[in-house]
Amino acid sequence: MRKILVIDDEKPTLSMFQMFLKVYGFTVYTAENGEQGLKIFQKENPSIVITDIKMPGMDGLEVLKKIKEISPATEVIIITGHGDVDLTIEAMNLSATDFINKPIQKKALDAALKRAEERLSLVESNEEEISWTLKDNIAVVDIQGNINASHEDMFMSVYDEIEKKGHEKILLHFSENSSVSGAGIGVLIQILTKSNDKGYRLAIAGLSENMEKFFQIVGINQMAQIFKDQEEAFTYLKSET
Numbered sequence: 001m002r003k004i005l006v007i008d009d010e011k012p013t014l015s016m017f018q019m020f021l022k023v024y025g026f027t028v029y030t031a032e033n034g035e036q037g038l039k040i041f042q043k044e045n046p047s048i049v050i051t052d053i054k055m056p057g058m059d060g061l062e063v064l065k066k067i068k069e070i071s072p073a074t075e076v077i078i079i080t081g082h083g084d085v086d087l088t089i090e091a092m093n094l095s096a097t098d099f100i101n102k103p104i105q106k107k108a109l110d111a112a113l114k115r116a117e118e119r120l121s122l123v124e125s126n127e128e129e130i131s132w133t134l135k136d137n138i139a140v141v142d143i144q145g146n147i148n149a150s151h152e153d154m155f156m157s158v159y160d161e162i163e164k165k166g167h168e169k170i171l172l173h174f175s176e177n178s179s180v181s182g183a184g185i186g187v188l189i190q191i192l193t194k195s196n197d198k199g200y201r202l203a204i205a206g207l208s209e210n211m212e213k214f215f216q217i218v219g220i221n222q223m224a225q226i227f228k229d230q231e232e233a234f235t236y237l238k239s240e241t
Helices: 011-023 034-044 060-070 085-093 106-125 149-164 182-197 209-217 230-238
Strands: 003-007 027-031 048-052 075-080 098-101 130-135 138-143 169-174 201-205 225-227
Touching: 003 011, 003 034, 011 027, 027 034, 034 048, 034 060, 048 060, 048 106, 060 075, 060 085, 075 085, 075 106, 085 098, 085 182, 085 209, 098 106, 098 209, 130 149, 138 149, 138 230, 149 182, 169 230, 182 201, 201 230, 209 225, 225 230
Parallel strands: 003 027, 003 048, 048 075, 075 098, 138 169, 169 201, 201 225
Antiparallel strands: 130 138
């Protein structure tokens, strides 16, 4: 049974989370502020933390930063308002792995928790997070898990291998459980810039709704076409225009 910690200064929100998460089978811990949340985190070491981004005193960004310093592998999901675009970007730059908007919808919470569980299972299984295969003369790069600065060498190694083999059509196929931190976006921009400079044809597919929003916020959609599924991306890559 996984442990989960929820940090929010609104008691009704904490009660809602506690009710839902216990039904899901989690051992649930709650905190009404960042300081209390960090103390519980250090004592209980939960694998998933959900924290509001705006709180009196120690806000969610500071909580996120300190948790990642203590335990980089912890899944941290931030709660944001619909207008908190700059704060969302800052949180992802600090390696938050997902975000959900207020008012919190059960569907969005379910999806975020499912992605977090899959990423944790991936780490525990030691399965490769970045790999590639050739399909219909298109290099398909499969990406899963939490992509951050530590994946730069792996990402560039895969890309260099594709380049050496002369493949000029590339699909970056993200698993729906994938999360890309701010540093991971930096690595992705390197690859997209290099590909565009060489005139390669690129497409991106498979992103979760949240990651697609994040990619649009940081301008990745200006560097490569983004598609909902792999088949749409294949149709685009095979076309001549």
